[in-house]
Amino acid sequence: MATVAELKAVLKDTLEKRGVLGHLKARIRAEVFNALDDESEPRPSLSHENLLINELIREYLEFNKYKYTASVLISESGQPVVPLDRQFLIRELNAFEESKDNTM
Numbered sequence: 854m855a856t857v858a859e860l861k862a863v864l865k866d867t868l869e870k871r872g873v874l875g876h877l878k879a880r881i882r883a884e885v886f887n888a889l890d891d892e893s894e895p896r897p898s899l900s901h902e903n904l905l906i907n908e909l910i911r912e913y914l915e916f917n918k919y920k921y922t923a924s925v926l927i928s929e930s931g932q933p934v935v936p937l938d939r940q941f942l943i944r945e946l947n948a949f950e951e952s953k954d955n956t957m
Contacts, residue, residue, distance in 0.1 A: 879921035886925050896931035905945055907932045912942075 855863075868874040899907070907930050914923040915936075927934060943950055 876921070879919075883921040883925050887928060890928060899931055903930075904932070904937075905942065908937045908942060911936065 865874065868877075907926065911923050911926060911932065914920070914926065926932065939950075942948070
């Protein structure tokens with residue numbers, strides 16, 4: 854019969870292989886940050902440049918499916934919850950979009 858330590862090791866290994874353990878850890882971190890966030894303390898206003906930089910970081914995080922990391926970025930930075938329009942970003946950054954895969 855398996856020991857408790859062996860069962861824990863198998864369970865941890867299984868959760869890691871399925872990607873569940875990483876998601877759980879990220880979710881817990883995000884919830885801890887949200888719980889510790891002091892909403893009575895006003896955030897500094899975002900400069901135009903920081904707004905654009907944060908939006909690029911958010912797009913990168915969401916593209917790579919780092920949704921909990923993106924939620925922490927939004928809550929800590931004061932970035933608007935609704936993403937900026939992609940065409941607006943392209944114009945502001947003087948970038949262009951590849952038509953075949955919608956990348957900048």
